[in-house]
Amino acid sequence: MNVSDRGFFVRGLYLAAALAVSSLAFASVSLAQNAGSPTARHAGGQAAASGNGNTVRDLSAVQPDPAVRSGVLPNGMHYAVMSGGAPARGISFRFHVNTGSYEEHDDERGVAHFLEHMAFNGGRNIPGGQLDKLFGAQGVLFGRDQNAETGLFGTTYELDIPEVDKAKLDLAFGWLRDIADGLTLDPAAVDRERGVVLSEDNRSRGPARTWGEAVQKFLAPELRSTDHDPLGSRESIKSIDAAKLRNFYQRWYRPDQAIVVVVGDLPVDELEKRVVDTFSSWKPIGAEPPRVPISKPNLSRPFEVLNAAQPYLPASVDLCFGRADDEEIPDTVARARLLLERRLWRDVLNERLRTEAGSDTPPFGRAEVGEHEADKEALYSCLDVLPLKNDWRGGLDAALTEVRRLQAHGATSDEVGRALEGIRAEYRAAADSSRATPSAVLAERLMNEEVNGDVLATPRERFRILDRADAGLTERDIDTAFNRDWAGSGPYLIVSTPDGVDAAAVKAAYTEDMSGAVPPPLTAVKAATWAYADFGPAGKVANRSEVANPGFVRVTFANGVVLNFKRLTASQDKIEVRVRFGAGRREIPNKDYYAAELGSQLFVEGGLGKHDAETLRRLFNDHGWGAEFNILDDAFVLQGATNPTDLDVEMQILGAFVTDPGFHKAIDAKLPTAVDLMERAAKTSPEFAASQALNRAVAPNGVYVTPPRDELLAINSSTFERLFKPALTQAPLEVTIVGDVTEDHAVDAVARTLGALPPRTATDRVRPDTFFLRYPKTAPPIIHTTYESSEDKAVVSLLWPLYVAEPKRRREEYALNVVAQVMDDAIRHRVRTQMGKSYAPQVGMASPDDADQGAINALIETTATDANAVAEAARDTTADIAAHGVTQEAFDAARKPMLDAIPNRMEDIDWWEGGLDGSAGNFEILREFIDYKADMESVTLEDVNRYAKIWLSQTPIIVIATPAPPTSTASVGAKAPAER
Numbered sequence: 003m004n005v006s007d008r009g010f011f012v013r014g015l016y017l018a019a020a021l022a023v024s025s026l027a028f029a030s031v032s033l034a035q036n037a038g039s040p041t042a043r044h045a046g047g048q049a050a051a052s053g054n055g056n057t058v059r060d061l062s063a064v065q066p067d068p069a070v071r072s073g074v075l076p077n078g079m080h081y082a083v084m085s086g087g088a089p090a091r092g093i094s095f096r097f098h099v100n101t102g103s104y105e106e107h108d109d110e111r112g113v114a115h116f117l118e119h120m121a122f123n124g125g126r127n128i129p130g131g132q133l134d135k136l137f138g139a140q141g142v143l144f145g146r147d148q149n150a151e152t153g154l155f156g157t158t159y160e161l162d163i164p165e166v167d168k169a170k171l172d173l174a175f176g177w178l179r180d181i182a183d184g185l186t187l188d189p190a191a192v193d194r195e196r197g198v199v200l201s202e203d204n205r206s207r208g209p210a211r212t213w214g215e216a217v218q219k220f221l222a223p224e225l226r227s228t229d230h231d232p233l234g235s236r237e238s239i240k241s242i243d244a245a246k247l248r249n250f251y252q253r254w255y256r257p258d259q260a261i262v263v264v265v266g267d268l269p270v271d272e273l274e275k276r277v278v279d280t281f282s283s284w285k286p287i288g289a290e291p292p293r294v295p296i297s298k299p300n301l302s303r304p305f306e307v308l309n310a311a312q313p314y315l316p317a318s319v320d321l322c323f324g325r326a327d328d329e330e331i332p333d334t335v336a337r338a339r340l341l342l343e344r345r346l347w348r349d350v351l352n353e354r355l356r357t358e359a360g361s362d363t364p365p366f367g368r369a370e371v372g373e374h375e376a377d378k379e380a381l382y383s384c385l386d387v388l389p390l391k392n393d394w395r396g397g398l399d400a401a402l403t404e405v406r407r408l409q410a411h412g413a414t415s416d417e418v419g420r421a422l423e424g425i426r427a428e429y430r431a432a433a434d435s436s437r438a439t440p441s442a443v444l445a446e447r448l449m450n451e452e453v454n455g456d457v458l459a460t461p462r463e464r465f466r467i468l469d470r471a472d473a474g475l476t477e478r479d480i481d482t483a484f485n486r487d488w489a490g491s492g493p494y495l496i497v498s499t500p501d502g503v504d505a506a507a508v509k510a511a512y513t514e515d516m517s518g519a520v521p522p523p524l525t526a527v528k529a530a531t532w533a534y535a536d537f538g539p540a541g542k543v544a545n546r547s548e549v550a551n552p553g554f555v556r557v558t559f560a561n562g563v564v565l566n567f568k569r570l571t572a573s574q575d576k577i578e579v580r581v582r583f584g585a586g587r588r589e590i591p592n593k594d595y596y597a598a599e600l601g602s603q604l605f606v607e608g609g610l611g612k613h614d615a616e617t618l619r620r621l622f623n624d625h626g627w628g629a630e631f632n633i634l635d636d637a638f639v640l641q642g643a644t645n646p647t648d649l650d651v652e653m654q655i656l657g658a659f660v661t662d663p664g665f666h667k668a669i670d671a672k673l674p675t676a677v678d679l680m681e682r683a684a685k686t687s688p689e690f691a692a693s694q695a696l697n698r699a700v701a702p703n704g705v706y707v708t709p710p711r712d713e714l715l716a717i718n719s720s721t722f723e724r725l726f727k728p729a730l731t732q733a734p735l736e737v738t739i740v741g742d743v744t745e746d747h748a749v750d751a752v753a754r755t756l757g758a759l760p761p762r763t764a765t766d767r768v769r770p771d772t773f774f775l776r777y778p779k780t781a782p783p784i785i786h787t788t789y790e791s792s793e794d795k796a797v798v799s800l801l802w803p804l805y806v807a808e809p810k811r812r813r814e815e816y817a818l819n820v821v822a823q824v825m826d827d828a829i830r831h832r833v834r835t836q837m838g839k840s841y842a843p844q845v846g847m848a849s850p851d852d853a854d855q856g857a858i859n860a861l862i863e864t865t866a867t868d869a870n871a872v873a874e875a876a877r878d879t880t881a882d883i884a885a886h887g888v889t890q891e892a893f894d895a896a897r898k899p900m901l902d903a904i905p906n907r908m909e910d911i912d913w914w915e916g917g918l919d920g921s922a923g924n925f926e927i928l929r930e931f932i933d934y935k936a937d938m939e940s941v942t943l944e945d946v947n948r949y950a951k952i953w954l955s956q957t958p959i960i961v962i963a964t965p966a967p968p969t970s971t972a973s974v975g976a977k978a979p980a981e982r
Contacts, residue, residue, distance in 0.1 A: 062335040064457040064467055070448065071270050072458060078258030079281050082448045082458060083273035084265045087441025088572065089906035093171075093266025094445035095161040097178050098453060100261065101254040103232040104154045105294055109241070112234020113250045115152040116192075116199055116242050121159060122150075123191045125180025130191055131835070133177070134827065138895030140170045141902030144830075145842070152232045154377050156453060162442045165902050166266060175280045182260065182284050185251060189244040196239060197838020203233050205841050205863045207793040209314040209686055217496055220308040221322060225379045226297040256286035261452045265445040299324050299380035303491045307509050311502030313968075314686045314790070316679050317392040319401075319497050321512075322384040325490035327375065333456045338471035342425070343483035344373065349421035350413045350480065353620070354404045354524070360607075360616040360668055365400030366390055367672050373487070383487050390675045392499050395511050402512075407521040409488070412481040414524060422472060423624035429468050431575070431626050431645060432461040438574035438742075500682070532621050533612040534658035541757025543749065552932050554918055557749055559757040566738040566918040567748050573911040577649055577741030580641040580919045581656050581756070584729030585767040586634045587853075592773045594725055595705035596714065598633055600676070601722035605631035608719060609664035618655070627652045629659060631726075635853040637920060638729055646743045649751045657755035660730050665723040677714045684708070685790045688797035688963040689861070695787035696799065696961050697775075705773045734762045738919040740911050775854040777803035781957040784873070788966035796869040797861065799961040800876050804856035804953055807849040809926040815849050815856075816938055817945040818953065822847040822858050823896035824888050824946070825880055825954075829860055832879045839868045843876070851926075858953070866964040873960055884954035887947040897941065904935050 066072075072082040087094065103114050122144075124130025134144050142148055142163055150159045159181055163170050215231075222228050233239075262281065264273045301324070331337045348371050355369040367388040374382045385405060389397035451458050459467075497508050545558040554568040590598045606629045609615040628642030640659055644652035684690045697706040708714075735756055739748045807815055826845035833840045840862050849856035860880075864872045888896075907913040917931030 062470070064333050064459045065463050067458050067460045067463070069270075069460075070458045071274055072452070073274075075257065075278065075282055077282065077284055077286065078256075079284065080261045080452060081274075081277045081281075082261075082263045082452055083270055083277060084444060084448065085268060085270040085273065086437075087265050087267070087444045088438055089164065089267075089440070089909050091165045091267050092441050092906060093163050093166040093174075093264065093268065094441040095159075095163075095174055095178060096261075096263040096445045096449040097159040097181055098261040098263075098449055099157045099255055100155070100259045100453070102153045102155045102157060103230045103234070104226060105254065106230060106234075106250070109238075110246060110250060111230070111238035112199070112232070113242055113246055114157060114254075115232045115234065116195070116239065117185075117247050117251055117255075118150045118152045118157050118159075119195050119199055120185055120187055120192065120247060121181045123195060124186050124188065125177075126184030126186070127176035127180050128173075130186060130188060134831070135891065135895060136173060137177075138827065139891070139898065140173060141165065141898040142170070143899040147899070154227050154230060154232065158449065160442075162445075163266075164899075164906050166268065171276065175276055178262065179280050179284070182255060182257070182281065187244050187247050187251065192242070192244045192247065194835065194838045196242070198834050198841055199233075199239050200236060201834075201839065201841035201864065203236060203239065204793070204795050204865060206233075207795055208791065209312060213310065213312055213315060213498065216310070217308065217320070220306075220496065221324065221382065221494055222299060222376050222380060224297065224300050225376055226294065227376050227379055252287045253291050256290070257281065257284045258286060258290060261449065263445050263449045263452065265441045265448065267441070296378050299326060299376070299491065301326065301491045303494075305492060305509070305512075306494055307505045308494070308496045309503050309505045309508055310498045311500065312498040313500045314682050315498060316675075316682070317389045317394055317499045319387040319389060319394050319398050320384055320495070321387075321398075321402075322374070322382045322494045322496070323488060323490040323492045324380055324382050324494070325487075327379055327381050335467055335470045338467045339475075342468070342471050342475070343479055344487055345425060346418060346421050346475075347408075347413065347480045347484040347487070348372065349424065350417045351404065351408055351484075353417060353421070353616075354408070355401065356619070357616050358400060358404065360614055362666075362668050362671075364390065364668060364671050366397035367675050369397065369401045369404075371405075383490070388675075390671060391678075392501075394497050394499055394503060394508075398497075398511060399515055402515045403521050405488070406516070407524060408481075408484060410520045411523040413477045413484075414526075415477050416529075418475075418477045418480055420620060420623050422475070426465075426468065426472075427624045427626060429461070429465040433465045434575040434645065436461045436574075438572060438576065530613065530617050530621060532654075534610070534654055534662070537654075537657055537661075537755050537758040539758060540750070540753040541759075543753070549928075552917070552928075554914075555745055556922065557752075559753065561757060561759055561761040562734055563752065563756045563759070564736045564922040565749065565752050565757075566736070566921060567745055568740045568914050568918060569743065569745065570740055570909070570911055570914060571742050572909040573741050575645045575742050576911060577644050577646065577652075577739060577743050578641065578911050578915045579644065579649075579652055579656065580639050580738045580915060581660060582637045582639050582736040582738070582920055583660065583733040584638045585769075586637040586639075588636060588772045589729065589767040589769055590633070590725060590772075591769065592705050592771065594721070595773075596709055597717045597721045598725050600673075600717060601725060602631045602633050604669055604676075605663075605722070605726065606659075608669055608722065609666045610658050611662035611664050614664065614666050614668065622651060622655070625651045627655055629655055631659075635850055636924075638726070638733075639919070640730075646741075646747065649739075649743055649747060650754070653751045653755040657759070660735065660756070661759065663723075663727060663730050665719045665727070667719050669722075670718045673717060674715055677711070677717075681711065681714075688789050688791075688795060688863075688965075691787050691789035692797050692799045692961045692963040695785050695963065696801070696959065699782055699785050699961075700777050700959070701773075701775055704775060706775065729767065732762060732765075733767065734764050735759075736920065736922050738915055740914040740918065774806075777801075777855055777857070777959065781959045785959070785961040787961065787963050789963055790968045791965035792968060793965060794865045794867065796864055796866040796962065796964045798864060798869050798873045798876065799862075799963075800860040800873065800880070800958040801961075802858045802880070802953055802956060802958050804847075804849060804858065806853075807851045807856050809851065809930065812930060812933075813937060813941065813945070814949055817941050817949045818849070818856075818858065819847055819900070820893065820897050820941060820946050821883075821888075821950045821954070823900070824883065824892050824950075825858065825860065827892065827895060828879050828883060829862070829876050832875050833862060833864075833872055837872070837875060839872050839875075840864045869962045869964060873962060877958060877960070880954050880958070884951050888943065888950060890943060893943045893946055897938075900938060904938065 070082055070084045074080050106113055122133055147162045161174055218228055262277055352370050358365055359368055367390050369387040371385050374384055385401055387397040387401045448458055495508055495512055497503055541559040541561055543557055544560045547556050549556060554566060557565040607615050609618060625648045626645045627648055630641050632639045640656055642652055737752055737756060822845050829843050829845060833843050843862040845860045847858045860876055862872055921928040
C-alpha cells in the first residue's frame with residue numbers, strides 16, 4: 003500500500019476486476035514466453051540415433067543446445083552450465099533439490115519448506131546472520147536477486163548477480179555449497195525462523211485460499227498432493243525442531259538428488275570448473291531413501307457437485323473432468339504433436355467463448371477452458387466461467403452451448419488455422435529474441451528441463467520440432483483430441499455465489515443443458531478486413547537532430563508529431579513503442595478519478611470504431627503487438643511491445659486507437675460485475691482497509707477515498723469516451739521507439755501512420771483544481787481500522803511524509819532512496835529475523851514531481867496479536883536511524899545494489915523507453931536520465947545521515963488494520979448425491 007503512488011492498491015483492485023471481465027485476454031502474442039507450448043514437461047528423449055557406426059541425426063528427436071554443457075559428477079549430482087545471457091557481466095545460479103513436501107512423513111509436514119528458510123540462516127562458509135550483509139555488500143539484494151521456492155517435488159534456490167567478479171563468484175558458490183551439506187541448523191535460529199514461516203502461512207490466508215483448498219479436496223481427495231501442502235499446517239510448523247530438519251536434510255539433501263545450473267557471461271569451461279571444484283567433494287549420507295509411490299486419481303468417480311456461499315469471492319462456475327497424468331512421454335516430435343493438439347482445441351474453444359463474452363449482450367464476463375495438473379498425479383480439463391451479476395445458470399448454459407457445439411460439429415479449418423498461427427507466432431518470437439534472453443530466464447528454463455528430464459534445446463530447435471509436429475494436422479485431429487481430453491472421471495461441477503445455491507439445482511441445470519437440443523453449427527463469420535491500413539500520404543520529416551548525450555535521435559514530422567528513437571541491439575528483435583499525449587491525471591475531473599482508473603484498464607476492451615476487441619485479436623493473431631493505456635500524472639500513454647517484422651502493424655494499431663477509439667457498449671454489461679468484484683475483494687483486504695483509513699484521516703475529501711456504490715455503478719463506456727476521446731483524437735503526439743530496429747524503419751513506420759495524420763493544435767488541457775495528496779504537518783494519533791475476516795492477520799503501515807518533489811531536489815531524493823533501502827534492511831532484520839513476526843516487511847518511497855506529496859512507507863504483514871509490538875519495533879528502528887545515523891556498512895549494503903544495477907539498466911529497453919518518453923516537452927526528464935549515474939554515485943554517507951535525521955525524526959503516521967468478524971460467513975455446501 004503506497005498512498006503516495008496515487009492509490010496504488012485501489013488501482014490493483016480495479017485491474018483485477020477489469021481483467022476478470024476482459025474477453026480480450028490482452029495482447030495477442032507474448033514476445034517473452036512459450037506458455038502452454040508443446041515443450042512443457044515430461045521425461046526426456048534421445049538426441050541422436052546410431053547407424054553403420056556413424057552418428058545420424060534423428061529428425062524426430064529434440065536436439066540439445068550446443069551452447070549448454072551438462073553432465074553428472076561421480077557423486078551423482080547433475081549440472082548444466084551455459085555462457086551467455088543478458089545483461090553483460092551478469093550471472094544466474096539455480097540449485098535444485100529433487101525433493102519437496104510430497105516425501106514428508108506425517109510428522110514432518112512443512113519441513114521441506116522450513117528447511118528452505120534455514121538455508122538463509124547460516125552455514126559452514128557463511129555464519130548465521132551474515133548472509134544479507136555479505137551479499138548486500140556485493141550488490142546482491144535479498145528478495146530481488148536472491149530467493150527460493152519449495153513445491154511438492156522439489157526446492158529451488160535462486161541467485162542472480164547483476165555484475166559478477168571473483169569475490170561474488172566465491173560468495174555465491176560458497177552459499178550453494180552451504181545449502182548442499184553445510185547448514186548449521188542452529189536450534190535458536192530455528193525457533194526465530196518459526197515465526198517467519200508462520201507469518202508466510204498467515205499472509206496467504208483468506209477466502210480465496212480457503213475456497214481453493216476446498217476445491218482441491220473435492221477434485222482429488224485421494225491424491226497425496228491434496229494434503230501435503232508445502233507450507234504444512236500451523237500445528238506442524240510449531241512442532242518442527244532442529245532435529246526434524248536435520249533428519250530431512252541428511253536424508254534428502256544429497257548429490258544424487260541435486261541439480262546445479264549456472265548461466266552467465268563467463269567462459270563455459272570456467273563455469274564448469276567452478277561447479278566441479280565446488281561440489282565434487284559432496285558425499286551422500288547413507289543409501290538413497292525410498293520414495294513415496296505417486297498416488298493415482300479415482301477414475302471411477304461419477305458426476306458430483308460442490309456448491310458454496312462465498313460472499314467475498316467472485317461468483318464462479320467450474321466444470322472439470324479428471325484423468326491420469328501421462329507423465330512418461332519422451333521429449334520427441336510425438337509428444338510435441340500430442341500437446342499441440344491439446345493446445346489447439348483449447349484455443350479454438352476459447353476463441354468462441356471470447357466472442358460470446360465480447361458480444362453486445364454477453365452471457366458471462368469471461369469463460370475459458372484449460373488443463374490443470376495435479377503434478378505427476380492427474381490431469382483435469384476444466385471449463386471456468388465468471389458469471390455476470392451472479393447469474394451462474396445463465397453463464398453455465400451459454401458456456402456449455404459452445405462446448406456441445408464443438409462436440410457435435412467440430413472445429414473449422416479457419417479456427418484451427420488461426421490458432422496454429424498464433425502458436426507459431428509465439429515460437430517465432432521466442433526463437434528470434436533468444437540471443438537477448440536474460441541469464442535468469444535461461445537458468446530457469448534449463449533448470450525446468452533438467453528437472454523434467456527434457457532435452458536442453460534452443461527456442462529455434464523447439465520451433466523446428468513444432469514444424470514437424472504440425473505436419474499434416476487437420477481439424478479432424480483436433481476434434482479427436484477434444485473428445486479424448488474432454489472426458490474421464492466426473493464431471494465435477496463447482497459453483498460458488500455470494501448467497502449460495504442448492505446442489506440439486508446445480509445438478510439439474512447441467513443435466514438439462516447436456517440433454518437439450520444439439521446447438522447448430524457455428525455460423526460462418528465473414529473474415530474482417532483491417533480498416534486502418536491507410537492513414538493517407540506518408541508524413542514528411544521537418545527536422546532531425548542527434549542528441550549526443552545520452553545518445554538518441556529526435557525526428558519532428560511536418561504535422562508536429564515528435565519521434566524519439568534509440569536503436570538498442572541488445573534487445574534482440576524486441577521493440578517498445580510509447581505514444582504520449584494530453585495532460586493525463588491533470589485533465590481528469592476529480593469526481594471522475596475512479597472512473598478514469600477503471601476505464602484505463604478496460605480501454606483496449608472497448609475496441610476500435612470499426613472493429614471490436616475480439617475482431618482486433620483475430621486480425622492480428624499471428625503478429626506480435628500490444629496496446630496498453632496508462633494515466634500518468636502529466637500525460638496519457640498508449641504503449642505496446644512488438645518486433646521488427648511487426649512494427650508497421652503495431653504503429654497501425656496504435657494509430658487506430660488515437661484516431662478512432664471504439665468505446666463499444668459491450669463493456670457496459672460487465673461493469674456492474676467488475677464493481678461488485680472490487681467491493682467484495684476490498685472487504686477482506688487489510689491493505690485496502692489501511693489505505694482507505696489513511697486517506698479518510700488525512701484527506702477525507704480527496705479522490706483516493708472510494709466513492710459510494712451508486713456512483714461506481716453509474717460508470718459506463720460513455721464515461722470513458724468523455725474522459726479519454728478528446729485527448730486521444732485531438733492532443734499533439736510524442737512517440738518513443740526503442741529497440742532492435744533501424745532508424746529508417748522506425749521513421750517510415752511513424753511517417754505512414756501518426757506522421758500522416760492532420761496537424762493537432764496544442765491547447766492547455768490542465769485543470770486548475772486537480773487534487774494531489776498533502777499530509778498534515780502533525781501526525782494524527784495511531785489510526786485503527788478493521789476489515790472482515792476470521793483470520794488472525796493484520797497490516798501495519800508507517801508513513802513518513804516528505805516534500806513535493808521537484809528537479810532541484812533530485813540529490814536529496816536519491817539520498818532518501820538509499821535511506822528507504824537502509825530502513826528496509828533494518829526493519830526486515832528487526833521484525834523478521836530477530837522477532838519472527840513478519841514474512842516480508844517492505845519499505846518503499848514515492849516522490850513524483852509536482853504531484854502527490856512524497857513519502858516513505860513501511861508496510862508490514864503480521865498478526866493482530868503482534869500488530870502493536872511490530873509497529874513499535876518499526877518506529878523505534880527508524881527513530882534509531884534518525885538519531886544515531888547510518889553505518890558505513892549499512893550504507894554500502896543499501897547503495898551498492900543500486901549502483902551495480904546501473905550498467906545493466908543502460909542496456910535495458912524499458913530504461914531507455916522511460917528516459918526518453920516525454921523528453922521532447924520536458925527537458926528535466928532527459929537531464930535526470932543523463933545525470934542519474936553520476937548523481938547516485940555522488941550520494942555520500944553524510945547526505946544519507948543528514949536527510950535521515952531531517953525526515954525520520956518526525957512522528958510517522960501509523961495505521962493498523964486488524965480483522966473483525968465477517969458480517970456474513972461463507973460455508974461450503976454439501977455434495978450432491980453421486981449418480982450410480
